[in-house]
Amino acid sequence: MTFTQLEIFALIAEYKSFTTTANRLGISQSAVSHALKSLEKHWSVSLISRSQGDIELTETGKKLLVHVKELLSISNTLQQEISAVHGLYEGTLRIGSFGASSSIVLLPLILDAFQKKYPKIDVYIDEGDDNEIPQWILERKIDVGFIIAPDERFDIFPLLEDIFIALVPSSYPIAEKKSIPIQDLADYPFLMTTAGSQKYVKQLLNRFGVKPTIKCHFSQMLTIISMVEKQNGISIVADMALNHELLTLYPHVVKRPLEPNTTRKIGLAVKNKKHLSPAAKAFIEVAQSVLSKA
Structure with missing residues (x-):
């Protein structure tokens, strides 16, 4: 089992497409298929089912995906921590944004300052409604999300x-x-x-x-x-x-x-502030700083 195999499984689950997963990673579709088969063989389980061209997770796949996302999140945080030790802020940050308030008003202000300060952090924005953002945080689809406070399920940083x-x-x-x-x-x-x-x-x-x-x-x-x-x-x-x-x-x-x-009240929410990645922490700090001056 490798982290590459885990990432491929997680992306197949998200996109429900071998082709999209391959394009996202810049590898061949056969390499994606081989990685998934190797992971299934290693675990002796079936992770996905194919029916009339549609890709769906098996019940086992759904259960394991939760833990796979946790492992990938920890791996990403670990890499960012190592970069931070060396004075470099690199890695990937996924942000969940809802409606015009965060997508049109808040994000442009925050991202402008954030990307000037941390140009090596790749930022991905997933836009949804106010019900989807909390679910994405719980599923580890995003690292941090704009949210209406309070919400007892999360640690929230007020904006x-x-x-x-x-x-x-x-x-x-x-x-x-x-x-x-x-x-x-x-x-x-x-x-x-x-x-x-x-x-x-x-x-x-x-x-x-x-x-x-x-x-x-x-x-x-x-x-x-x-x-x-x-x-x-x-x-x-x-x-x-x-x-x-x-x-x-x-x-x-x-x-x-x-x-x-x-x-x-609008804030930025994370699943657990104790496991906050350096990139997410940096984004939250920039957001609070920028909006305190706005």
């Missing part, structure tokens, strides 16, 4: 607080208010986001007993703004996820803070 705001057609009577009581939202058709804030918007409405008539669900902020512009309803979104320059193109859309003012 900042954001607020929820209402987007309202300027023709609606409540648009004249400086802030909008959450209970007033029940009187209008509601446009629900399905991006990173959906779970928290629902929790917010439930907390105040508001049951709006949900007209549509949308995953893109631009679509929500366009629908509000056309007076199809109102919406609640995270202020940070909103491109404020974009709003200038929609003169009939106004944003208003909610009453009471409602915040969410």
Whole structure:
């Protein structure tokens, strides 16, 4: 058994493709197949099954994959620790990012500073929704992920607080208010986001007993703004996820803070801070430093 074989198995499980795995590693497809067969022979188990061209993990494969990812994560951390001892920061860092808040607003700021300071660290960004990021951390698919705090499953490093705001057609009577009581939202058709804030918007409405008539669900902020512009309803979104320059193109859309003012806390989460790799630690330190000055 070698770490190369373990990495190949983990990549096959992720991509469900021998070809993609081979391309990712820069080796032949036959080499990928040989490595997997050698690992299966060494363990005397079947790790994957093929049915009509589809690749799926066997039950044994699913169980072993958890431990394989742990070993690969430890190996990556070990290599980074050795590099750090010699004053070099090298290796790979996988970051999980959700929605516009982290992908469009936070990451560009942080990565600019991080890559200037640590140019030899290869960074991969996996984008998902607010439910996928925690799962990816648990599965060791990513090393660190943006997350809404608190979450007792992880060690979380705080970054900042954001607020929820209402987007309202300027023709609606409540648009004249400086802030909008959450209970007033029940009187209008509601446009629900399905991006990173959906779970928290629902929790917010439930907390105040508001049951709006949900007209549509949308995953893109631009679509929500366009629908509000056309007076199809109102919406609640995270202020940070909103491109404020974009709003200038929609003169009939106004944003208003909610009453009471409602915040969410964004942080960077890891599975266990005791096993934090040097690259992940460096990224978290840069992120906190950059955002403390923003």
